[in-house]
Amino acid sequence: MVTVALPCGLYATFFDSEPLAQRDVRPNYGRETDYGLGWTRKLGSYVVDASATYLNVDPLTVLPRGDVLQLSERVTQNFSFNKKNAITPYLWLRQAMPMRGSTPVGGSFIHTGAGFTHAFDKRVSASLAMEAVHDSGAFGYRPGYIGRIIASANWNRNYEVNIQFPQVTFTDPLSHTKDGRGPELTFGLGFSFSPGH
Numbered sequence: 001m002v003t004v005a006l007p008c009g010l011y012a013t014f015f016d017s018e019p020l021a022q023r024d025v026r027p028n029y030g031r032e033t034d035y036g037l038g039w040t041r042k043l044g045s046y047v048v049d050a051s052a053t054y055l056n057v058d059p060l061t062v063l064p065r066g067d068v069l070q071l072s073e074r075v076t077q078n079f080s081f082n083k084k085n086a087i088t089p090y091l092w093l094r095q096a097m098p099m100r101g102s103t104p105v106g107g108s109f110i111h112t113g114a115g116f117t118h119a120f121d122k123r124v125s126a127s128l129a130m131e132a133v134h135d136s137g138a139f140g141y142r143p144g145y146i147g148r149i150i151a152s153a154n155w156n157r158n159y160e161v162n163i164q165f166p167q168v169t170f171t172d173p174l175s176h177t178k179d180g181r182g183p184e185l186t187f188g189l190g191f192s193f194s195p196g197h
């Protein structure tokens with residue numbers, strides 16, 4: 001994932017993923033390219049983030065069939081224990097809507113969680129987040145609750161460039177959805193650029 005953030009709070013994102021298994025499934029929601037625009041602002045001890053993302057799913061050349069528009073609103077509060085440790089509880093709402101017709105099925109996700117960050121020095125930190133997600137039944141799955149753990153190492157090359165590597169995410173249903181979903185482990189790389197910071 002690549003993020004470019006401006007000092008005014010506006011940002012743009014690009015995300016690409018490739019499945020390691022079941023690559024012949026069509027449409028394949030493990031293979032997608034996403035384009036997003038968002039805005040973030042600090043209000044007191046809270047950070048408010050709103051964005052819109054176009055999910056271009058496999059096959060990537062057929063627009064807008066199978067594609068999804070996702071709206072996102074997130075509120076985070078930061079608690080710093082000292083210069084090295086902070087915890088950030090958050091509430092995050094996502095709405096997924098098909099770009100054409102009723103395929104895939106739209107729905108909403110409500111994320112409740114918290115992240116913990118430890119800074120080793122000015123350039124290296126590690127973060128761990130745990131969340132519970134209520135899935136209303138988007139993308140044809142059955143409604144249920146999903147648990148997720150996200151861990152990453154963060155490398156600040158300078159004040160403008162940040163690299164997140166590795167990024168490791170473990171996802172597992174907390175309720176019996178009976179739709180084939182099970183434990184899932186994903187790996188990723190993130191890159192963010194903030195000119196003027």
